[in-house]
Amino acid sequence: MLDVRRLRLLRELAHRGTIAAVAEALAFTPSAVSQQLAVLEREAGVPLLERTGRRVTLTPAGHQLVEHAEAVLERLERAAAELADARRGLAGPLRIGTFPSAGRVIIPAALALLAREHPRLEPMVAEIDPAGVADALRAGELDVALVHDYDFVPSASDAGLDTEPLLEEPMYLASPASPPDSWGGGKAGGAGGPDQDQGQDQDPVGRWSEAPWILAMPGTMCHAMATRACQAAGFSPRVRHHIDDFSTVLALVTIGQGVALIPELGAGDPPPGVVLTRLAMRRRTRIAFRRGAGAHPAVAAFAGSLRAATGG
Structure with missing residues (x-):
């Protein structure tokens, strides 16, 4: 009989690529992970891993077993959801992941609604870049995330x-009202909030090709978004600052330290001196959870609170 815990280790190796990464994520030692995978190979009766020097890759049989592991783990999530639904009332911790702008604008209202309906539930919120959410959910560090x-x-x-859609928002280009002539972007007009559709350029990103840019930290989705948007406009951004917090970004734009791309949730209260030009680009926010866990009453209750908080 194949052991579910060992199947989970094999699944994580398929996603994370190295035994060391699996061990770090699941609080094992690398030697313990290797030993458990060796036992799984004996249980399976066929080689699941190929070892070349210090590298380990999955064999075709290993990849096939990972597909079965995904199905088994999904069924276990569904079983846990049904058992939780059979209990009276929701109680205990619910580990929630969020990115910062949603954490500031959406999460407080959603938690207030959740507490009103389920006072014994204990939400525990952690900020995390969306790029790291999949690993955190699979490892059990989070139950649900934005x-x-x-x-x-x-x-x-x-x-x-699995994911479910929550909201969609426009993106804005944030620029100073009086940019230096050396930037080549010209005057951008008066400052305005995100409800004001400033600028009618055919290429509102490309007009700032000579300006310094403020991007999120490398490795984040926000950094990749801004870089690719500039490349699509025909240039590579000259990055002056790496900042994740949109309030800080807007403060730097105000004093002429650069331009930036800001989602609507991050641009709700811009300081004086910032021009927000609405772009055709969009950002989409989704609710993510382990496959099979969408029916868990705590996850479903939180998703319902999120939709109520966003008018969805």
Whole structure:
């Protein structure tokens, strides 16, 4: 009989690529992971791993077994959801992941609604970049999370996860009202909030090709989005600052330190001196959870609170 815990280790190796990464994510030692995978190979009766020097890759049989593991783990999530639904009332921790702008604008209202309906539920919120959500959900570090993608950065599919749409928002180019002439962008007009559709350029991103740019930290989806948007406009951005917090980004734009791309959730209260030009680009936010866990009453209750908080 194949052991579910060992199947989970094999599934994580398929996603994370190295035994060391699996061990770090699941709080094992690398030697313990290797030993458990060796036992799984004996249980399976066929080689599941190929070892070349210090590298380990899955054999075709290993990949096939991972597909079965995904199905088994999904069924276990569904079973846990049904058992939770049979209990009276929701109680205990619910580990929630969010990106910062949703954490500031959406999460507080959703948690207030959730507490009103389920006072014994204990939400525990952690900020996380959407790029790390899949690993955190599979590892059990999170139960549910908010993720986003952009027109230029679609979300990658993951066999172990499901998502549901929550909201869609426009993107804005944030620029100073009086940019230096050396930037080549010209005057951008008066400052305005995100409800004001400033600028009618055919290429509102390309007009700032000579300006310094403020991007998120490398490795994040926001960084990839801004980089690809600039490349689509025909240039590579000259990055001056790497900042994840949109309030800080807007403060730097105000004093002429650069231009940036900001989603609507991050541009709700811009400081004076910032011009927000609405773009055709969109950001989409989704609710993510382990496949099979969408019916869990705690996850479903939180998803319902999120939709109520966003008017969905």
